[in-house]
Amino acid sequence: MSKICVIGVGYVGLVTGACLADLGNEVICLNRNQEKADNLKEGILPIYEPGLEEIVHRNLAAGRLLFTTSYDQAMEEARFVFVAVGTPSGSSGEADLAHVEAAVKGVASRIHQPLTIINKSTVPIGTGDWVADVVRENMPDPDIPFWVVSNPEFLREGSGVYDFMNPDRVVLGSTDQEAAQRVAELYYPLQTEIIITDLRTAEMIKYASNAFLATKISFINEIANVCEALGADVMDVARGMGADHRIAPQFLGAGLGWGGSCFPKDVKALIHMASTHGTNPSLLRAVTEINYDQRKRAVTKLRHILGGFRGKKIGIWGLSFKPNTDDMREAPSVEIIKLLQYEGAQVRAYDPVATENARKLLKNVTFGTDPYEVAEGADAVILVAEWNEFKQLDMTRVRDLMKQPVLIDGRNIYDPRRMKELGFTYRGMGRGYDEAGQPR
Numbered sequence: 001m002s003k004i005c006v007i008g009v010g011y012v013g014l015v016t017g018a019c020l021a022d023l024g025n026e027v028i029c030l031n032r033n034q035e036k037a038d039n040l041k042e043g044i045l046p047i048y049e050p051g052l053e054e055i056v057h058r059n060l061a062a063g064r065l066l067f068t069t070s071y072d073q074a075m076e077e078a079r080f081v082f083v084a085v086g087t088p089s090g091s092s093g094e095a096d097l098a099h100v101e102a103a104v105k106g107v108a109s110r111i112h113q114p115l116t117i118i119n120k121s122t123v124p125i126g127t128g129d130w131v132a133d134v135v136r137e138n139m140p141d142p143d144i145p146f147w148v149v150s151n152p153e154f155l156r157e158g159s160g161v162y163d164f165m166n167p168d169r170v171v172l173g174s175t176d177q178e179a180a181q182r183v184a185e186l187y188y189p190l191q192t193e194i195i196i197t198d199l200r201t202a203e204m205i206k207y208a209s210n211a212f213l214a215t216k217i218s219f220i221n222e223i224a225n226v227c228e229a230l231g232a233d234v235m236d237v238a239r240g241m242g243a244d245h246r247i248a249p250q251f252l253g254a255g256l257g258w259g260g261s262c263f264p265k266d267v268k269a270l271i272h273m274a275s276t277h278g279t280n281p282s283l284l285r286a287v288t289e290i291n292y293d294q295r296k297r298a299v300t301k302l303r304h305i306l307g308g309f310r311g312k313k314i315g316i317w318g319l320s321f322k323p324n325t326d327d328m329r330e331a332p333s334v335e336i337i338k339l340l341q342y343e344g345a346q347v348r349a350y351d352p353v354a355t356e357n358a359r360k361l362l363k364n365v366t367f368g369t370d371p372y373e374v375a376e377g378a379d380a381v382i383l384v385a386e387w388n389e390f391k392q393l394d395m396t397r398v399r400d401l402m403k404q405p406v407l408i409d410g411r412n413i414y415d416p417r418r419m420k421e422l423g424f425t426y427r428g429m430g431r432g433y434d435e436a437g438q439p440r
């Protein structure tokens with residue numbers, strides 16, 4: 001049992017705090033917002049993450065999980081502090097460390113016993129050294145020992161709890177190997193590979209991993225576009241490629257590309273770091289460009305079919321940046337809807353979970369309560385986020401509800417031949433068409 005403080009109660013902080021409590025630790029989660037803390041004490045979560053509510057409730061009841069807004073209370077018994085605050089993009093693409101700095105200063109000024117500070121936020125290479133400087137400058141008693149460990153997080157929103165409990169690896173970076181070992185002990189119950197490195201290498205592993213995954217998606221999207229031009233089917237191409245163990249099938253789903261709270265800002269931050277340190281990250285620039293072109297490509301396809309959007313009613317299925325999350329950060333749906341509206345379309349949209357968050361970002365959109373409502377009277381529907389509930393819809397009913405049955409399948413979840421048989425004008429991403437522009 002360890003006394004652990006986790007700063008930040010977002011997707012990473014709350015999952016980390018709740019899961020560490022579930023492993024038997026005493027955990028106190030700190031955030032700045034009193035209403036959030038009060039709600040959490042009642043078991044009301046600020047985010048949607050499958051399975052998380054149950055773990056929070058269980059550990060609240062067991063008294064192992066506390067919530068506070070007070071640094072004094074959070075630091076009282078803490079031996080380990082996990083920093084899991086946001087690191088959004090700054091104006092030049094760099095990671096903005098303002099939240100990290102505020103959190104570290106809050107901690108440093110209250111250090112009264114030996115403390116290990118563990119950075120889980122995704123931060124630029126060199127941040128661990130800077131954090132140590134900030135702590136030294138702000139701690140009341142310079143003789144109290146402290147250590148900084150980088151512990152990048154690899155969980156995926158939508159399966160955060162599972163990923164935390166079943167990681168492929170845990171990465172720990174520190175200038176002090178004993179400090180890294182102490183943090184490793186917190187992860188021993190997970191029986192996973194623990195990779196211990198220096199601070200900068202651990203920080204780089206996170207950026208390199210996200211950049212690689214983003215690259216894999218942009219790669220298959222580029223291949224998808226070539227497939228479309230030449231009449232091949234990218235789904236089968238990906239299957240054929242992914243069967244090769246050196247390639248692997250994950251992240252070979254062609255579609256509208258990546259979004260979310262991590263890939264866009266992390267790729268940007270890596271480009272910024274690379275270019276401000278004298279290297280030319282041309283691959284990463286291309287990866288980004290391909291990604292944003294995919295969104296426009298879906299709109300272009302629809303424009304070709306409808307001959308323009310003025311006065312057209314377009315339905316959108318799925319708003320969150322990916323299924324199983326309410327996170328709307330950098331969601332492709334936002335850019336697609338804005339492009340459609342700019343050209344005069346009326347947009348109706350439905351998402352199983354993200355509607356409330358979407359309302360804050362989108363104007364003049366009518367939000368439906370189910371996918372059929374959104375399809376009713378529509379000139380076209382675009383499937384943007386592939387929530388499971390869209391996969392087995394009654395497509396005959398959808399067809400009959402629509403003004404004209406035009407379907408842009410931004411995530412390739414439908415069978416093109418079946419959609420063609422049902423009478424849809426169907427376009428997937430990279431599926432290959434016959435001379436009449438119909439799926440083969």
Ligand SMILES: NC(=O)c1ccc[n+]([C@@H]2O[C@H](COP(=O)([O-])OP(=O)(O)OC[C@H]3O[C@@H](n4cnc5c(N)ncnc54)[C@H](O)[C@@H]3O)[C@@H](O)[C@H]2O)c1
Pocket residue numbers: 007008009010011012013030031032033084085086087099100102103120121122123153154155156157261262
């Ligand atoms: N979301 C993911 O899937 C994911 C995965 C891996 C890594 N990360 C990284 O983890 C970090 C956190 O991401 P997230 O998605 O959980 O962010 P988030 O926006 O969901 O949560 C951030 C939390 O930090 C809190 N916070 C900010 N400043 C604070 C302060 N000074 N004191 C106390 N609380 C403060 C916010 O209130 C919020 O609860 C980021 O660096 C991100 O890149 C995220």
